[in-house]
Amino acid sequence: MKNKGFFEWVRLIDFSLIIGTFLLVAYGNLMVYSASYANQGDPFVLLKKQLIFTLLGVLVAAGMAFFNYSWLRHYMLPLYIGNVVLLLLVFFIGQTTLGATRWISIGFFNLQPSELAKIILILTLGAFLADKKGNVQTFSELVVVFAHVGLPLILILVQPDMGTALVLMAITLGMLFISGLRWQHALLILGIGIIAILLIFQFNLLREYQMDRLMIFINPSVDPMGAGYNLMQSKIAIGSGNFFGKGLFSGTQSGLRFLPVRHADFIFSVVGEELGFFGALILLGLYFLLISRGIAIAMSAGNLYGTLVATGVSAMWLFQVLVNTGMTMGIMPITGIPLPFFSYGGSSMLVNFIGAGLLLNVYANRFK
Amino acid sequence: MVKLDDSIQKRLVVLEAIITVVFSILLGRLWSLQVLAGEKYVEMAESNRIRTITTSAPRGVIYDKNGEILVNNRPSLAATIAPSKLKNKDLMLKLGEILNMAPDEIKEKLKEKTADPLKPRVIKYDIEEDVAVYIKEHSFDLPGVEVKLEYVRNYPTSTIAAHALGYLGEISEEELDKKDEAEYEPGDLVGKSGIEKQYEGILRGGKGSQEVEVDASGKIIRVLDDKEAIAGNNLELTIDANLQVATEKSLVDAIKAAQRDGYPEAQAGAAVVVDPNTGEVLAMASYPAYDASKFIGGISSKEWVRLNDKSSNFPLINRTMMCSYAPASVFKPVTYLAGLMEGVVSYNSTFNCEGKWTGMGEDWPKHCWNRAGHGLVDLSLGMSESCDVVFYEIGYMLYKKGGELLQKWSREFNFGRQTGIDLPSETKGRVPDIAWKKRFNEKYPEYQKWVPGDTVNLAIGQGDLLTSPLQIVNLYGTIANGGTLWKPHLVKRVLTAEGEQIHLFKKEKIRDVAISKNTIKRLQKELRRVVTDGTAERAFSGFPIDVAGKTGTAEVKGKDDFAWFACYAPANNPRYVIVVMVEQGGHGGSIAAPAARRILAAAFGFPQTGPMSVVDNSR
Numbered sequence: 009m010k011n012k013g014f015f016e017w018v019r020l021i022d023f024s025l026i027i028g029t030f031l032l033v034a035y036g037n038l039m040v041y042s043a044s045y046a047n048q049g050d051p052f053v054l055l056k057k058q059l060i061f062t063l064l065g066v067l068v069a070a071g072m073a074f075f076n077y078s079w080l081r082h083y084m085l086p087l088y089i090g091n092v093v094l095l096l097l098v099f100f101i102g103q104t105t106l107g108a109t110r111w112i113s114i115g116f117f118n119l120q121p122s123e124l125a126k127i128i129l130i131l132t133l134g135a136f137l138a139d140k141k142g143n144v145q146t147f148s149e150l151v152v153v154f155a156h157v158g159l160p161l162i163l164i165l166v167q168p169d170m171g172t173a174l175v176l177m178a179i180t181l182g183m184l185f186i187s188g189l190r191w192q193h194a195l196l197i198l199g200i201g202i203i204a205i206l207l208i209f210q211f212n213l214l215r216e217y218q219m220d221r222l223m224i225f226i227n228p229s230v231d232p233m234g235a236g237y238n239l240m241q242s243k244i245a246i247g248s249g250n251f252f253g254k255g256l257f258s259g260t261q262s263g264l265r266f267l268p269v270r271h272a273d274f275i276f277s278v279v280g281e282e283l284g285f286f287g288a289l290i291l292l293g294l295y296f297l298l299i300s301r302g303i304a305i306a307m308s309a310g311n312l313y314g315t316l317v318a319t320g321v322s323a324m325w326l327f328q329v330l331v332n333t334g335m336t337m338g339i340m341p342i343t344g345i346p347l348p349f350f351s352y353g354g355s356s357m358l359v360n361f362i363g364a365g366l367l368l369n370v371y372a373n374r375f376k
Numbered sequence: 377m378v379k380l381d382d383s384i385q386k387r388l389v390v391l392e393a394i395i396t397v398v399f400s401i402l403l404g405r406l407w408s409l410q411v412l413a414g415e416k417y418v419e420m421a422e423s424n425r426i427r428t429i430t431t432s433a434p435r436g437v438i439y440d441k442n443g444e445i446l447v448n449n450r451p452s453l454a455a456t457i458a459p460s461k462l463k464n465k466d467l468m469l470k471l472g473e474i475l476n477m478a479p480d481e482i483k484e485k486l487k488e489k490t491a492d493p494l495k496p497r498v499i500k501y502d503i504e505e506d507v508a509v510y511i512k513e514h515s516f517d518l519p520g521v522e523v524k525l526e527y528v529r530n531y532p533t534s535t536i537a538a539h540a541l542g543y544l545g546e547i548s549e550e551e552l553d554k555k556d557e558a559e560y561e562p563g564d565l566v567g568k569s570g571i572e573k574q575y576e577g578i579l580r581g582g583k584g585s586q587e588v589e590v591d592a593s594g595k596i597i598r599v600l601d602d603k604e605a606i607a608g609n610n611l612e613l614t615i616d617a618n619l620q621v622a623t624e625k626s627l628v629d630a631i632k633a634a635q636r637d638g639y640p641e642a643q644a645g646a647a648v649v650v651d652p653n654t655g656e657v658l659a660m661a662s663y664p665a666y667d668a669s670k671f672i673g674g675i676s677s678k679e680w681v682r683l684n685d686k687s688s689n690f691p692l693i694n695r696t697m698m699c700s701y702a703p704a705s706v707f708k709p710v711t712y713l714a715g716l717m718e719g720v721v722s723y724n725s726t727f728n729c730e731g732k733w734t735g736m737g738e739d740w741p742k743h744c745w746n747r748a749g750h751g752l753v754d755l756s757l758g759m760s761e762s763c764d765v766v767f768y769e770i771g772y773m774l775y776k777k778g779g780e781l782l783q784k785w786s787r788e789f790n791f792g793r794q795t796g797i798d799l800p801s802e803t804k805g806r807v808p809d810i811a812w813k814k815r816f817n818e819k820y821p822e823y824q825k826w827v828p829g830d831t832v833n834l835a836i837g838q839g840d841l842l843t844s845p846l847q848i849v850n851l852y853g854t855i856a857n858g859g860t861l862w863k864p865h866l867v868k869r870v871l872t873a874e875g876e877q878i879h880l881f882k883k884e885k886i887r888d889v890a891i892s893k894n895t896i897k898r899l900q901k902e903l904r905r906v907v908t909d910g911t912a913e914r915a916f917s918g919f920p921i922d923v924a925g926k927t928g929t930a931e932v933k934g935k936d937d938f939a940w941f942a943c944y945a946p947a948n949n950p951r952y953v954i955v956v957m958v959e960q961g962g963h964g965g966s967i968a969a970p971a972a973r974r975i976l977a978a979a980f981g982f983p984q985t986g987p988m989s990v991v992d993n994s995r
Binding site for chain 1: 383384385387388390391392394395396398399401402403405406407409410411413414415416417418420421422424425589590591592593597
């Protein structure tokens with residue numbers, strides 16, 4: 009009886025997801041330290057903060073084992089309203105850094121509501137789509153879905169936080185795809201997307217730095233000393249890593265500060281430089297494992313809501329990994345999208361752990 | 377377990393396929409960056425972090441012939457900036473305030489294009505100690521700005537021999553293109569004139585290089601490799617500093633005396649002292665002079681304009697060898713020798729000077745400087761009294777003989793050619809001849825024909841003849857030593873930084889002139905007579921050493937007369953040959969000869985200096 013209970017309990021836990029996540033954050037914390045120890049002042053300052061958020065994240069994920077995720081489905085409206093209110097709050101009491109207003113100070117740390125918005129959107133959109141029985145067949149339903157996503161998305165776009173807005177789009181498309189998106193509608197979305205991009209250029213809606221980043225993506229040699237500098241330095245860092253890298257803590261591009269924001273947006277470049285193709289392969293392997301587990305969990309979920317939530321989380325991570333690492337290698341435009349579990353940043357770490365917690369929850373409740 | 381809809385299952389499989397594709401793309405890109413193109417990026421990363429700093433070698437010291445230091449080096453605190461920071465307007469403003477310079481001025485300093493935008497370049501030398509400390513303490517606010525200890529030129533003897541020594545300046549773009557790129561970089565100091573330019577390769581030494589690791593802001597983290605600079609070699613000149621001082625002073629005094637004596641336009645001049653037995657230049661003075669120390673750290677554009685303006689009489693020009701003038705009567709020895717060598721006159725020839733000469737016909741009269749006439753004169757008196765009629769006659773006879781004989785003998789003494797002195801930008805002067813006149817008047821056919829008067833003018837050192845004072849020194853040196861034309865030179869020895877001799881410059885013969893010893897001896901006598909009984913008698917009355925020489929007073933259209941005196945002493949065993957020339961200074965005998973006397977007094981160590989000027993109306 010006791011033994012059977014233990015096995016029952018063991019069957020509820022996705023160990024590969026837990027181990028994968030653990031390896032990722034351990035790897036990530038190590039790289040945050042490697043990317044920041046040479047900075048002025050306390051060499052451990054960033055690592056300490058990151059470790060604290062890692063622990064907080066673990067606690068949050070563990071806390072999520074105490075309830076069934078399906079319960080969240082009933083709170084779609086309050087969650088949605090809470091999301092919008094938080095995003096609105098940013099405009100009134102937000103902190104402005106480098107021209108963007110993204111953070112709300114809550115005592116010991118700055119909360120980034122746009123990060124939280126990703127996970128809340130997964131939950132509310134999941135509930136919304138699950139109510140439709142996973143079928144978005146008509147055009148009007150599609151419009152309602154985009155209205156659902158549109159409000160938080162616009163609030164994030166105007167902060168401005170183009171990167172997170174794009175993540176929301178990726179989540180939406182991923183979940184829509186699972187909800188039986190028709191190919192005609194997919195084409196329609198594609199068409200609207202193209203028109204939107206044309207309009208953005210027509211009316212010069214991009215900020216100057218965004219325009220610069222795009223131009224650099226198209227032609228990296230435009231301005232090697234100015235805006236193209238970051239991309240160039242990142243490519244040099246990764247490329248010069250060769251197969252086995254220069255060794256942990258031995259990156260010259262990162263240690264001598266040629267790499268910009270190396271502890272956050274460009275942390276993948278540090279991996280590439282110090283641990284080479286080998287280290288980057290392991291990292292990408294861990295992500296592949298993590299995201300594939302997400303899809304497997306989506307497949308095994310006990311209900312449609314679980315499938316949608318697991319898909320949303322997987323889509324979020326896939327998109328972030330693609331855009332972030334792609335950016336550091338020059339195959340994606342530069343946007344401030346963090347690498348999940350890896351880039352330095354509290355809000356991002358918490359949100360990813362919530363995502364992992366949700367996946368574990370969906371997995372644990374797959375038989376109900 | 378609730379079975380999911382088949383279609384959802386299928387779509388999740390598609391999603392997993394998409395994931396696989398995404399990761400394959402990322403891995404492919406990684407492979408191409410790290411493994412395929414890895415070496416290229418390794419190189420780029422290395423050039424990011426490794427910087428080669430070249431350290432300039434201490435430039436060679438320049439000594440006079442007695443070992444007195446004329447030019448050496450002194451340490452100077454210099455503010456430098458990485459050229460890439462020039463675009464930072466805030467930084468420029470801040471730095472301008474600290475260094476007391478306009479931001480434009482800073483940019484002006486770095487106008488030469490640079491190979492490396494991160495390599496620091498000097499924007500100001502000789503900054504104050506407290507400014508240097510301030511910059512170091514505020515290095516965080518002043519990215520790319522550094523203080524370096526540099527060595528700059530130092531002139532212990534002040535401005536003496538400025539023209540011979542020359543000055544340094546930042547290498548120009550044209551010079552960079554010409555010189556070996558590996559050795560020279562923008563911002564390098566190179567000799568721009570004088571010895572500094574001529575012996576650049578010897579003085580300069582070899583740069584040192586330091587390989588350092590820098591961070592993104594250009595801050596040096598550690599030194600990887602250090603190769604010390606090799607000091608430049610030292611030069612020992614033939615110049616005698618004491619005689620140089622006396623020569624410069626005598627020249628200035630002569631110019632002042634000329635101004636006092638009614639020649640207010642006398643503003644410039646030249647004086648040279650050479651050893652007639654070797655060609656060694658013992659003193660070389662050009663007035664106005666300049667202060668080479670003003671060029672340290674780059675001369676201000678205002679000062680540069682002043683130095684190159686007509687109103688300041690172009691002080692950068694070395695008038696002893698970069699300029700050529702009508703030599704007038706100091707040229708007469710050439711005519712004398714030509715006449716004798718060609719046999720158109722003999723020692724016994726006599727001439728009748730009535731003050732006016734109509735040898736070329738009544739329509740073409742020429743005058744002797746002495747309008748009253750010298751009466752019956754022989755060749756010797758013609759020289760000592762500088763009688764123009766005698767030389768008109770000789771010139772005309774040479775013309776009639778044909779074959780441009782006077783020009784031929786002029787060239788025998790290297791007129792119309794560079795003396796070959798070891799200084800840059802030497803003038804060739806000009807010996808006018810038929811071919812030259814035709815070329816020169818290309819656009820004026822009526823003036824192309826060589827006429828008898830041209831040769832007659834040449835015979836008295838006027839007309840289109842142009843010579844540098846140094847060429848005249850060469851003429852008198854050759855007469856003094858009995859017929860050998862030595863190449864004048866300024867550098868005696870090349871020494872290592874430790875003082876060991878590497879090279880000795882021996883005297884270099886241009887040629888033994890094709891004139892018989894007796895003829896030269898005769899000329900020597902005539903020149904001695906100029907000083908004892910002739911036009912230079914008053915200037916040298918009571919001088920204890922026997923001097924031989926010749927006065928000259930050149931007519932220049934639209935200007936006052938140019939005063940010349942050329943001499944050597946002691947007359948029977950010459951050690952010094954001297955030429956003094958004062959632009960618009962009046963008569964050679966009254967202004968230039970006394971100056972030469974004072975120089976000789978200094979050379980022989982006499983306390984007395986002689987008169988500043990005497991009365992002489994000859995030409």
